[in-house]
Amino acid sequence: MAVPRILLAAAALTGAALAGLTGCTPADSRPTVAAASSAAALADEGLDDPLLDDGDDFADDGGYPAAGTIAAPAPECTAPVPAPGHQVLIVVAAGPAELTAQPARFACTPPRYEATGSPVHYGFASSGVTATLVDRPREETAKPVHLDELVTHLNDCLAERDPADPYGCYGNAYDVVLDSHGRIMRIAEVEGAEE
Numbered sequence: 001m002a003v004p005r006i007l008l009a010a011a012a013l014t015g016a017a018l019a020g021l022t023g024c025t026p027a028d029s030r031p032t033v034a035a036a037s038s039a040a041a042l043a044d045e046g047l048d049d050p051l052l053d054d055g056d057d058f059a060d061d062g063g064y065p066a067a068g069t070i071a072a073p074a075p076e077c078t079a080p081v082p083a084p085g086h087q088v089l090i091v092v093a094a095g096p097a098e099l100t101a102q103p104a105r106f107a108c109t110p111p112r113y114e115a116t117g118s119p120v121h122y123g124f125a126s127s128g129v130t131a132t133l134v135d136r137p138r139e140e141t142a143k144p145v146h147l148d149e150l151v152t153h154l155n156d157c158l159a160e161r162d163p164a165d166p167y168g169c170y171g172n173a174y175d176v177v178l179d180s181h182g183r184i185m186r187i188a189e190v191e192g193a194e195e
Contacts, residue, residue, distance in 0.1 A: 079106035080106065082175070085177050085178075086176070086177055087178075088103075088104040088106075088113055088173055088174070088175055088190055089101035089103060089104055089122075089173070089174055089176055090103075090104045090115040090171070090172055090173055090174075091154055091158070091173075092119050093119075093158065094151045094154035094155050094158065096148065096151060097123060097124060098121050098122060098123045099121075099122045099124075099154075099184065100120070100121050100122075101120060101176075102115035102116060102119050102120070103115070103120075104116065110171075111170065112171065113171060113173035113190065122178070122182070122183065123182075123183045123184070124183060124184050124185075125179045125181075125185035126183075127179075127185065128185075129184055129185055129186065130144065130185070130187070131144065131145050131147050131149070131150040131188070132144050132187075132188040132189065133145050133149075133150060133153055133167050133189050134167070134168075134189045135167065142188055142189065142191065149164075153167055154172065156169070157172055158172065170189065170190070170191075173190040174187050174188060174190060175188045175189075176188075
């Protein structure tokens with residue numbers, strides 16, 4: 001019967017390992033080999049290694065990865081460091097004179113930025129606003145646009161309509177720079193905000 005042999009072998013290994021470990025002192029600088037010696041002794045006595053048993057126990061039910069299988073590491077995800085004076089906002093409403101937006105934090109899953117906090121109204125700087133949109137279908141760099149074109153683009157995306165070519169909707173995350181009065185003087189669609 002496979003189960004009692006497994007339990008007997010496991011108990012013997014556990015006891016041998018504990019005996020070997022209790023012999024260690026803090027002054028010992030090398031790992032003990034008592035557990036390995038005990039496993040070898042069990043093998044010499046004809047006892048089966050419980051991890052290699054051919055019986056119909058839990059090791060063969062397919063619920064565990066095969067021996068030696070290493071799970072693939074998760075891809076690394078590093079938040080981009082914003083340039084000084086820049087912040088990323090998730091736009092929730094757009095008008096000709098202001099935006100309503102929430103602060104955003106970077107996430108490792110699309111759309112890459114998540115809204116946090118309460119919505120805030122941001123006016124546009126009276127001295128003019130530099131605005132850019134991403135031309136993703138042609139994989140070109142961000143293009144400067146007039147503020148009214150950016151607002152139209154935002155409203156199309158917020159209403160889930162297709163915006164004017166060649167632009168697309170990518171999560172409504174925008175990198176903004178505010179003037180000393182808290183008004184938007186630069187706004188650029190964030191390139192990493194794909195959905």
